[in-house]
Amino acid sequence: MNDTQNKMRRRTFIKGLVSSAGVTLAGCADSDLPTYGNILRMGDLLSYKTHRMLLPEQSLAREYDYSDISAVPAIGTTNPGNPNRAYFNPQQGPVYERLQRDAFANWRLTVEGSVARPGTFSLADLKRMPPKTQITRHTCEEGWSAIAQWTGTPLRAVLETCGVQPNARFVQFYTYDAIADGIDMRDALHPQTILAYGMNGRDLPIGHGAPLRVRVENQLGYKSVKFLRRIVVTDEFDDLGKAGLIQNGWSWYAGI
Amino acid sequence: MSEASAPPITGESSARPAGHRRWVRISHWIIVFSFLTLGFSGVFILAAHPRLYWGEVGNDLVPALLEIPLSNNHRPEGFEQMVSFTDVSNTAVSADRTYEIFNQNGWGRSLHFLAAWFLVIAGMFYVLTGVFSGHVKRNLLPRARELAPASLWQDIKSHFRPQSGMAVGGPPYGLVQRISYAGVAFVALPLMFITGLTMSPAVTATLPVLLDVFGGYQSARTIHFFCFSALVLFLVVHVAMVIVTGFRRQLRAMTLGS
Numbered sequence: 001m002n003d004t005q006n007k008m009r010r011r012t013f014i015k016g017l018v019s020s021a022g023v024t025l026a027g028c029a030d031s032d033l034p035t036y037g038n039i040l041r042m043g044d045l046l047s048y049k050t051h052r053m054l055l056p057e058q059s060l061a062r063e064y065d066y067s068d069i070s071a072v073p074a075i076g077t078t079n080p081g082n083p084n085r086a087y088f089n090p091q092q093g094p095v096y097e098r099l100q101r102d103a104f105a106n107w108r109l110t111v112e113g114s115v116a117r118p119g120t121f122s123l124a125d126l127k128r129m130p131p132k133t134q135i136t137r138h139t140c141e142e143g144w145s146a147i148a149q150w151t152g153t154p155l156r157a158v159l160e161t162c163g164v165q166p167n168a169r170f171v172q173f174y175t176y177d178a179i180a181d182g183i184d185m186r187d188a189l190h191p192q193t194i195l196a197y198g199m200n201g202r203d204l205p206i207g208h209g210a211p212l213r214v215r216v217e218n219q220l221g222y223k224s225v226k227f228l229r230r231i232v233v234t235d236e237f238d239d240l241g242k243a244g245l246i247q248n249g250w251s252w253y254a255g256i
Numbered sequence: 257m258s259e260a261s262a263p264p265i266t267g268e269s270s271a272r273p274a275g276h277r278r279w280v281r282i283s284h285w286i287i288v289f290s291f292l293t294l295g296f297s298g299v300f301i302l303a304a305h306p307r308l309y310w311g312e313v314g315n316d317l318v319p320a321l322l323e324i325p326l327s328n329n330h331r332p333e334g335f336e337q338m339v340s341f342t343d344v345s346n347t348a349v350s351a352d353r354t355y356e357i358f359n360q361n362g363w364g365r366s367l368h369f370l371a372a373w374f375l376v377i378a379g380m381f382y383v384l385t386g387v388f389s390g391h392v393k394r395n396l397l398p399r400a401r402e403l404a405p406a407s408l409w410q411d412i413k414s415h416f417r418p419q420s421g422m423a424v425g426g427p428p429y430g431l432v433q434r435i436s437y438a439g440v441a442f443v444a445l446p447l448m449f450i451t452g453l454t455m456s457p458a459v460t461a462t463l464p465v466l467l468d469v470f471g472g473y474q475s476a477r478t479i480h481f482f483c484f485s486a487l488v489l490f491l492v493v494h495v496a497m498v499i500v501t502g503f504r505r506q507l508r509a510m511t512l513g514s
Contacts, residue, residue, distance in 0.1 A: 040363060043370030051458050059461040064312070071317035071349045073335065078352035086356060137312055137473060139457050141361050142329075143305030144315035145473050148348075200341035200348055207352040218458045249362035255458030256369055 032169070032184075032237055033252060041246065048253035052186070055255075061192055061217035064135045064147050069200060072138065072146040074207030080176035080227050087178040096176035096227065104211040109195075113172075113233035116163030123197060123211055129153045129161075132194050140221040141254065150215050151198030156189045159233070167235045173214055174230035180243035181225050182234075182252075183216055192217040195228065220254035275426040275514040279385050284510060286378035287445075291487070293371035298484060300364040303327040304357065308481060312472035317351060321478065329357040372452065379445055386441070395427040396438045402431050415497065425502075425509030436490060444487050451480040 033048065035041040077087045081097035099107045104123060112118040133151040155171070164185075172182035187193055196215050197204055204210045209226025216223040222245075239246045246252055276284070306327055307320035314320065316330055317338065323330065335351040386392040402408075411431040429437065453459045454466040454476035470476040498506045508514070 040366035040370060043373060044366055046373060047369055055458055055462045059458075061457060061461045062464045062467060068312070069341075069348045070313040071315060071338075071351075073316050073353055074350055075353045078336075078354075137457075139455075139473060140315075141304075141365060142357070142359065143301065143477065144307075145313055146315050147313055202341060205339070205350060207350060218461045220457060251362075251366050256365075256456045 034237065034239065034246070036246075041251075044251040044253055047251075047256045051253070051255050057186060057190075059218070061136055064137065066135065066149070068147045069135065069149055070147045072148050072208070073144070074205070075140070075142075076222075077177040077179070077226065078207040089176060089178040092176040092229065100206070100210075107211050107229075109212060109228060110230045111158060111162045111233075112230070114165040114168040114235050115159070115233050116165065117161070119162055121158065126153045126158070126195060126197060126212070129157050131198075132191075133198075134192060134194070134215075134217070136192070136215070136217050138221045138224070149198075149200050150194065150196040151201075152194035152196035152212075152215065154191065155193045155195055155214065156191070158195060158231075159188065162233075164233055165235075168233045170234045170237055172232045172234060172238055172240065173225045173228055174232065175225055176227040176229055178243055179225065180240040181223060181245060182238065182240065183214075183219075183223060187216055187218065190216075190218065218255055222250070223254050275424075275509050277391070278513065279381075279389075280391070281510055281513060283378045283382040283385075286374055287382070290371040290375035290378065291491075294368055294375060295484065295488070297364045297368040297371065299326070300360045301368060302481065303329070304359045304361050304364075305329060308478040309474035310471065310478060311474055312467070314474040314477075316353070317349060327358045329359075331355060372449075375445070376449060379441075379449075383441060391427075392438070392441075395429060396434050396441070398431055398434045398438070407431060425506050425514070436494075440487065440490055444483055444490070447483050448480060448487070451476040451483065455480070 033041075033045050035045055077085065079085070080087075080089065080093050081100060082088065083090075083093060108120040108122055109126070110118075110120050130153075131151055132154050133149060135147060135149045137145055137147050139145045159171070169185050170182050171185065171188040172180065174180050183193070192215070194215050195212055196209075197212050199205065199208055204213060209228075212228045213226040214224055214228060238244075239252075241247060244252075302324065303326040306324040307314065307316075307330055308322040308324070309318070310321050316332065316335065320330075334355040335353055338349040338351045341348045341350065383392075386396070408431060414430070415432065450466065451470060453463075454470050455473060460467050460473075466476070467473065470479060
């Protein structure tokens with residue numbers, strides 16, 4: 001590569017950095033994520049944009065050996081059917097309680113939104129699709145970590161079955177507790193992003209999100225939402241109101 | 257004081273009055289405010305899980321290397337009975353937490369990373385300008401012949417009987433001063449940055465070598481903490497020396513320049 005090319009590259013790189021900083025500081029309307037004029041959210045957006053610009057799309061989180069599997073605490077919601085805990089959802093909690101009684105035989109995952117063929121999936125439907133098993137590190141924002149083996153269906157395969165529309169950009173997860181969250185299409189199509197129904201060779205325990213949770217291995221644990229019931233593909237960013245992270249004062253992007 | 261504080265050398269620095277240059281003053285204060293913000297938010301982040309470990313794994317169900325009494329978040333009795341995963345080794349257990357912890361990581365983490373942006377940009381500006389202007393070579397790096405144990409000991413001793421007005425408020429610096437400034441700029445702060453990156457799941461997906469260098473996610477977190485402790489020790493001694501050598505004059509030198 002000659003000197004001019006080098007300079008051009010450097011210039012494009014610097015331009016990218018500057019424009020991403022500009023977008024962040026101005027809280028500009030054409031950016032993907034809202035900042036609500038909050039300086040903390042502007043910092044989150046700057047980190048998100050920088051990660052997306054500098055880190056290659058195909059990077060895989062480290063996978064470990066079977067012997068590395070460790071103790072794993074279950075935190076946050078450990079049973080959506082328990083009305084005495086934080087994040088209890090008065091509409092969905094009792095539904096979860098009923099589904100749990102017959103081992104989730106009547107549980108269905110709904111996939112809708114910006115897809116050609118909206119549909120519902122039973123656990124058996126998901127288990128019929130080619131499974132992916134991975135031993136990865138769960139890294140909690142609190143500061144602890146654990147290694148476990150997860151088995152599930154790649155989210156990409158489910159989205160391809162439903163036919164994602166070309167202008168779709170986000171995938172939102174709705175659950176049986178009072179939490180909802182979403183990821184961008186790049187993370188949704190990542191080969192390690194799976195809808196996990198198995199943990200350490202068994203069915204996913206209730207404390208860890210039975211019957212189905214998402215695993216987003218390139219972000220912190222709180223993005224791997226538990227107790228899934230509904231997936232909505234959207235063209236626009238949705239902060240999910242009081243159920244979402246941003247209105248609760250948390251960073252939507254947690255790759256850092 | 258013989259070799260311990262070498263006289264100013266070469267044309268450029270002898271031609272200008274004593275004091276700190278503007279780029280040093282600007283980056284110094286940006287680094288100060290971002291470091292204090294990082295320390296403040298960092299203490300809150302640590303309080304959410306004030307246990308340190310070595311390796312990749314560490315959580316409430318495994319023993320800690322060190323527990324710091326910052327919060328009451330580690331309550332083994334607050335977990336339901338441990339359940340073993342049947343077909344894996346007996347260390348693979350799970351237990352449900354039944355209590356709410358102290359957790360301010362929502363704003364804590366976002367503030368930490370926002371301040372880190374300022375520190376990284378000001379730090380890179382300082383290091384690059386310092387290297388290319390010759391400031392680092394001229395004023396910070398100790399010369400090999402000064403590093404004899406006797407002269408080092410001599411300079412350390414002199415710090416215990418300081419006199420007001422003995423420091424000029426800018427280079428030339430004493431031997432211990434050079435070693436500690438260079439250590440902060442080229443060892444401690446870069447190590448904070450790199451161990452911080454090693455805690456990012458997205459960064460280690462691209463650069464898994466970072467996990468190997470530090471021995472795992474939890475090791476990087478532990479090194480991050482001890483490196484912070486060393487920087488706090490530096491800050492305490494640094495501010496103490498500023499006070500005993502003339503607080504107002506030193507402060508003026510680092511803000512107005514002389």
